[in-house]
Amino acid sequence: MSSLVKTSYSHNVASTAMAMCSSFCPQIPNQFRGRPISSFPSRQPFSVPFKAFTSQANIKEDQLPARIGFLGIGIMGFPMAQNLIKAGCDVTVWNRTKSKCEPLISLGAKYKSFPEEVAASCDVTFSMLADPESAVDVACGKHGAANGMSPGKGYVDVSTVDGETSKLIYGRIKATGALSLEAPVSGSKKPAEDGQLIFLTAGDKSLYDTVAPLLDIMGKSRFYLGDIGNGAAMKLVVNMIMGSMMASFSEGLLLSEKVGLDPSVLVEVVSQGAISAPMYSMKGPSMIQSLYPTAFPLKHQQKDLRLALGLAESVSQPTPIAAAANELYKVAKSHGLSDQDFSAVIESLKGKLQQ
Numbered sequence: 188m189s190s191l192v193k194t195s196y197s198h199n200v201a202s203t204a205m206a207m208c209s210s211f212c213p214q215i216p217n218q219f220r221g222r223p224i225s226s227f228p229s230r231q232p233f234s235v236p237f238k239a240f241t242s243q244a245n246i247k248e249d250q251l252p253a254r255i256g257f258l259g260i261g262i263m264g265f266p267m268a269q270n271l272i273k274a275g276c277d278v279t280v281w282n283r284t285k286s287k288c289e290p291l292i293s294l295g296a297k298y299k300s301f302p303e304e305v306a307a308s309c310d311v312t313f314s315m316l317a318d319p320e321s322a323v324d325v326a327c328g329k330h331g332a333a334n335g336m337s338p339g340k341g342y343v344d345v346s347t348v349d350g351e352t353s354k355l356i357y358g359r360i361k362a363t364g365a366l367s368l369e370a371p372v373s374g375s376k377k378p379a380e381d382g383q384l385i386f387l388t389a390g391d392k393s394l395y396d397t398v399a400p401l402l403d404i405m406g407k408s409r410f411y412l413g414d415i416g417n418g419a420a421m422k423l424v425v426n427m428i429m430g431s432m433m434a435s436f437s438e439g440l441l442l443s444e445k446v447g448l449d450p451s452v453l454v455e456v457v458s459q460g461a462i463s464a465p466m467y468s469m470k471g472p473s474m475i476q477s478l479y480p481t482a483f484p485l486k487h488q489q490k491d492l493r494l495a496l497g498l499a500e501s502v503s504q505p506t507p508i509a510a511a512a513n514e515l516y517k518v519a520k521s522h523g524l525s526d527q528d529f530s531a532v533i534e535s536l537k538g539k540l541q542q
């Protein structure tokens with residue numbers, strides 16, 4: 188197994204790390220301008236001094252990527268790109284549906300018509316696409332980002348895909364002489380808006396070091412997990428657990444109601460005990476009202492369960508709970524709930540959907 192290194196910085200400290208390059212991040216407070224990275228405090232207990240990474244990576248403190256590309260402006264891509272823009276970064280965006288870029292363009296983002304043009308005009312390009320097919324198409328397709336990559340550039344795919352897809356994209360980008368990193372995220376729409384995502388990265392360590400200050404603008408912590416594919420695997424395992432948890436919670440809500448209990452009280456009881464989870468407290472109240480405002484689309488949760496089951500199959504690991512949960516998400520999808528929040532899986536357990 189590869190070694191696991193976690194670096195963690197508070198959002199403010201992370202943002203100040205951008206101060207090394209004043210043209211890169213003009214909103215950095217004056218007291219941090221020109222200060223070396225090593226002077227920034229790091230958060231305990233898991234933090235690793237930033238300096239350690241910059242020196243290992245053999246990059247100079249004034250060589251941070253100046254021009255940032257962002258491909259895929261959906262539920263997640265939008266707030267992530269927005270946070271980069273708000274931090275003062277020079278951001279160029281592209282999305283299949285151009286209209287979703289307009290609010291970012293109003294905030295100062297540049298726009299290019301094809302992923303390859305974004306990659307060609309930027310130092311580092313992030314991509315946040317729906318699934319393996321779109322991630323490959325945007326990176327490696329006809330007008331894909333790989334066509335615009337060259338030595339000195341970096342590509343960071345933050346989409347949730349399987350390890351094989353990640354390796355394919357990595358190989359295609361590396362063939363251009365550029366560096367490549369997978370960095371899927373844990374955390375949903377609100378953490379993305381608040382710059383509180385958790386990055387699960389793997390691939391080129393020197394690119395990880397280079398983009399660390401950018402990850403710290405968009406997230407609250409980051410893990411470097413070694414070889415390409417490990418980030419995807421970690422993300423799929425986390426989302427496999429999450430999908431099963433939500434299915435189990437749905438069963439509990441419905442059972443409590445059927446035996447005459449108040450499901451709102453169940454949510455409160457759960458929130459105070461050992462199985463409490465922010466997800467239950469956040470989504471329980473709306474689930475009770477059969478409302479599923481979309482943060483994490485159900486179709487993506489089912490995709491992640493499908494990919495996690497494939498991962499489990501590849502190493503002959505039994506995952507019967509996840510397999511059962513996956514069936515519920517498939518039922519929900521077949522009833523038109525794909526674009527609802529994944530908490531809509533509860534509908535698949537209501538008699539009316541099963542008939």
Ligand SMILES: NC(=O)C1=CN([C@@H]2O[C@H](COP(=O)(O)OP(=O)(O)OC[C@H]3O[C@@H](n4cnc5c(N)ncnc54)[C@H](OP(=O)(O)O)[C@@H]3O)[C@@H](O)[C@H]2O)C=CC1
Nearest residue numbers: 259260261262263283284316317321347375376482483487
């Ligand atoms: N929402 C969440 O809570 C989280 C999602 N994720 C993962 O992040 C990724 C994005 O999720 P999210 O933002 O929620 O999803 P959205 O469905 O909101 O966004 C998907 C993005 O992919 C683009 N896209 C889809 N198909 C294609 C295609 N064939 N070619 C080019 N672009 C395409 C969409 O473009 P267009 O606008 O034109 O449709 C859009 O920009 C997924 O992998 C998801 O699993 C990870 C963590 C949390």
Ligand SMILES: O=CCCC(=O)O
Nearest residue numbers: 347373374375426483
């Ligand atoms: O992939 C989606 C994850 C959603 C979350 O972590 O809350």
